[in-house]
Amino acid sequence: MKKYSRIEILRIGALLFGLAMVCMRPGTVAAAFEEPLKNSCIACHKDLPDERLSRPVKLWSGSVHAEVGNTCDGCHGGDPNDPTLKAMSEGNRFYRRPKEEEVTGFCGKCHQELSEYFKQSAHWATGTQNCIQCHGTHAIQRISLEIINPEKCSACHDYESPDKLKMVLSTLHNRFGVSQEKIKSIQGLPIQPLADKLGNVWNQLRQVRMVSHTFDMTRVKKKAEEVQALMTTVESEIARLEGIEQERKLLGWGLIALFSALAIATWRYNRTEKDSE
Ligand code: HEC
Ligand code: HEC
Ligand code: HEC
Ligand code: HEC
Ligand code: HEC
Structure with missing residues (x-):
């Protein structure tokens, strides 16, 4: 077997240490493993067999809202600390799918000023275009x-x-x-x-x-x-x-x-x- 010199051992050690530091940095590998488990909505939905229920997780994970930490519950309400179906109970102010005319208020919980302006538009008055027709729903990106x-x-x-x-x-x-x-x-x-x-x-x-x-x-x-x-x-x-x-x-x-x-x-x-x- 090849014998390693002291210098080589030190080098390998430094390399492993460097790798460990990279992995431990918040926002990199560690976060990728921990994040989905912390939020019960994501933890349960990501593995549901029905595409309609699991796809939002995939779409959301590449969105601007994932980047800024607006998780499922930010939009849909509910209790993200409850790992059971009760997370989605009425008592937790859970909103399922907003109806077409409810979307503005749904997004407007956070984008308040903007929604107020939007309610003065012809698009709103005629019910022709709303937030999600232009920006999408789960895969919302930074605007361009x-x-x-x-x-x-x-x-x-x-x-x-x-x-x-x-x-x-x-x-x-x-x-x-x-x-x-x-x-x-x-x-x-x-x-x-x-x-x-x-x-x-x-x-x-x-x-x-x-x-x-x-x-x-x-x-x-x-x-x-x-x-x-x-x-x-x-x-x-x-x-x-x-x-x-x-x-x-x-x-x-x-x-x-x-x-x-x-x-x-x-x-x-x-x-x-x-x-x-
Ligand atoms: C233990 C698993 C589980 C957890 C935890 C969970 N869900 Fe669900 N969710 C489901 C299942 C199963 C359905 C489909 C049955 C139903 O509609 O109740 C569903 C349905 C939904 C729907 C779609 C309802 C519709 O209109 O069809 C939304 C939106 C939703 N969940 C959001 C959330 C949010 C937000 C959270 C966290 C606060 C959450 N879920 C937590 C399993 C879960
Ligand atoms: C930016 C706000 C927002 C976030 C964040 C969000 N949703 Fe939604 N979700 C919506 C809207 C709006 C609809 C209704 C879409 C429509 O009518 O086309 C919806 C619909 C759904 C549906 C029903 C889909 C269908 O086709 O019937 C499910 C399931 C769902 N969301 C789950 C989730 C889960 C799980 C998360 C977290 C990974 C999440 N949502 C995060 C806004 C959001
Ligand atoms: C589903 C139908 C529909 C779509 C798609 C649509 N609009 Fe409109 N838009 C309307 C209606 C209805 C009005 C009000 C009557 C009119 O001016 O034709 C309007 C009016 C406008 C006006 C005001 C016109 C004026 O002279 O004051 C602007 C600006 C506008 N839309 C921009 C857009 C933009 C930008 C898009 C694409 C992102 C878009 N619209 C897509 C239906 C639509
Ligand atoms: C007809 C298409 C259309 C509709 C409907 C629409 N938007 Fe926009 N939105 C845009 C465009 C285009 C921009 C980019 C404007 C720019 O770059 O100056 C934008 C920009 C934004 C921004 C970035 C603004 C900032 O600088 O902070 C947000 C947030 C946003 N929209 C949310 C919403 C919400 C919430 C709704 C519903 C209440 C909505 N939008 C309805 C087309 C639309
Ligand atoms: C729980 C709060 C919350 C809700 C509800 C919410 N958003 Fe956001 N949204 C944010 C935050 C925070 C940002 C990041 C703002 C930033 O970094 O400038 C953001 C960013 C955005 C951007 C990108 C803005 C940019 O500067 O490029 C768009 C577009 C947007 N949201 C649309 C929507 C739409 C459409 C809905 C409803 C379906 C919605 N949001 C619901 C909190 C929310």
Whole structure:
């Protein structure tokens, strides 16, 4: 049998220790084993033979709600500490499947402000679109503007208004992204006040997303214009800082050029002195 040197044993030991640390980090392997057992809804449902009952667990586990810890009971109620069927009793404020018209209130337990805006929309008034038709149910993802597309949004009306809505939102998102990158790349200057201002722009941009749920273009545009104005202020402040940064760079290069010229002149002078000796 091969004999291991002390160094090799130490190396293997360190490797195993490293692996153990990775496994023990919360949110990695350990969590993957423990999490489903802690919540009785997930523990029981994941192994139920009826697809209709077990599939939500699979779908949910890749969703934004799984990521932020909104488990089954967050939406459906019930008692996630009770491992029996009683977890789903009326006394535990358990909601089975919400009816079509109940979905807004169901999601609105948490997304309250947004649901209030949505209740002012034509979609709500006509009972045509609700939260889950646009966002899905168990596999809900972080939002992207791809939700608005001709396939999904031109079944009942033309695509003109949806397209306008998408334009307004994506212009805001893009402008925000550009400012965010620029602020990150400014060096050697105090950027905190500017970053705070951009944080405020972000909060207001979130408000546009709320108002966008009225699907009322006049209201959306009005709110978007307020945010555009805020962005313009931030952008001119960025331009000012970039100007200072540029001036400093030029000054730096100027000094380097000056010192280099001086060094060369001195060296030449010394050489001519030597030559004439
Ligand atoms: C011991 C196993 C078990 C536990 C624990 C459990 N369930 Fe269930 N669940 C079932 C079974 C079996 C059904 C189908 C029979 C029924 O509808 O009562 C079901 C049905 C459901 C339904 C669908 C009802 C419908 O409309 O068809 C929902 C939603 C649900 N459970 C959510 C939950 C939530 C949320 C929890 C945790 C608070 C939970 N379950 C805990 C076994 C369980
Ligand atoms: C974001 C809120 C939300 C979460 C979290 C959630 N559900 Fe649901 N669930 C719903 C809604 C809304 C419906 C009704 C869907 C419909 O009508 O199409 C539903 C329906 C169901 C049904 C009935 C499915 C059917 O086709 O009849 C079951 C079973 C179920 N959920 C179980 C679960 C389990 C188990 C979990 C946890 C892994 C969970 N749900 C997490 C919102 C949620
Ligand atoms: C007609 C489609 C549609 C309907 C109906 C809809 N949404 Fe949205 N939702 C969107 C789009 C598109 C965005 C992305 C907006 C953006 O990026 O600015 C969004 C964004 C969101 C966001 C992210 C907002 C934020 O910044 O925090 C949440 C949460 C959300 N929707 C929940 C809901 C809920 C809850 C309902 C029902 C009350 C609902 N949505 C109804 C299309 C819809
Ligand atoms: C128990 C509270 C709760 C309920 C009920 C709930 N959510 Fe959420 N939802 C959250 C939390 C918390 C987040 C994460 C917010 C964040 O990180 O910005 C979230 C995120 C989302 C997002 C992604 C937002 C983004 O910024 O990208 C969407 C879309 C969403 N939820 C839709 C729904 C829909 C549709 C329903 C109803 C079927 C629902 N939610 C029910 C708590 C809830
Ligand atoms: C199931 C039918 C249906 C679907 C699908 C649908 N809508 Fe609508 N939408 C309506 C109805 C009904 C109205 C109100 C009457 C009208 O303007 O045609 C409306 C109105 C609107 C309005 C207001 C129009 C205006 O000029 O004020 C916007 C914006 C809108 N929808 C966006 C969307 C978006 C974005 C999608 C896709 C995510 C979508 N709709 C998908 C039924 C639908």
